[in-house]
Amino acid sequence: xxxxxxxxxxxxxxxxxxxxVSDGYAKNFLLKKGLAQPATATGINDVEQRKNADAFHKxxxxxxxxxxxxxxxxxxxxxxxRAGENGKVFGSVTTDKIASALAELGFEVDKKRISTxxxxxxxxxxxxxxxxxEGVVAKIKVVVSxx
Numbered sequence: 510x511x512x513x514x515x516x517x518x519x520x521x522x523x524x525x526x527x528x529x530v531s532d533g534y535a536k537n538f539l540l541k542k543g544l545a546q547p548a549t550a551t552g553i554n555d556v557e558q559r560k561n562a563d564a565f566h567k568x569x570x571x572x573x574x575x576x577x578x579x580x581x582x583x584x585x586x587x588x589x590x591r592a593g594e595n596g597k598v599f600g601s602v603t604t605d606k607i608a609s610a611l612a613e614l615g616f617e618v619d620k621k622r623i624s625t626x627x628x629x630x631x632x633x634x635x636x637x638x639x640x641x642x643e644g645v646v647a648k649i650k651v652v653v654s655x656x
Contacts, residue, residue: 510535513556518544525556573642575587577616581639581647586610592655594631602629602653607637610651630651 510532514522518539522528526547530539531580539545546552588610590601618639625637627647633651 512539512545513548513552514539514545517545525559527553527556571642571645572625574645578639578641578645578647581611581616581618581649582650583650584614584616585650585652586614586637587652587654587655589654592653596632596655598630598632598653602635607651611639612648625651 511527511529512535514524514526514528517523521530521539535545535547536654540547586607588602590602590606593599603621604620604625608618609623609625611618611623618641622640623637624640625635627635629651630637632655635651635653637649637651639649641647
């Protein structure tokens with residue numbers, strides 16, 4: 510019997526998959542617990558359309574993130590912070606401050622997507638990475654200057 514899974518079922522498949530299972534397993538477990546529905550022509554068509562729409566939206570999202578990477582990659586981001594006479598920063602430059610500086614330049618990036626190789630505790634230039642999505646990474650230069 511063919512069924513369309515409504516939720517992920519361990520050992521059988523993921524939500525939206527069309528699978529072939531035995532009649533007893535389908536009737537006594539999957540359908541009875543509401544984990545699946547019988548695979549009708551309209552149901553199969555709906556699943557295919559949903560998968561095509563999801564693939565299209567994911568491709569659009571990847572395209573938008575790659576365009577943003579092209580704009581951000583190699584960008585110099587100035588960050589001003591209080592520092593002592595010897596160039597030592599009071600505290601450190603956090604990813605939140607880098608995200609705020611990027612926002613001032615017109616790029617909205619979540620602070621969790623920004624990473625530095627080491628904590629920024631002195632005035633100077635540092636490299637940072639902005640992970641926009643899996644496989645799409647932009648490198649920026651953070652220039653820390655005293656107030």
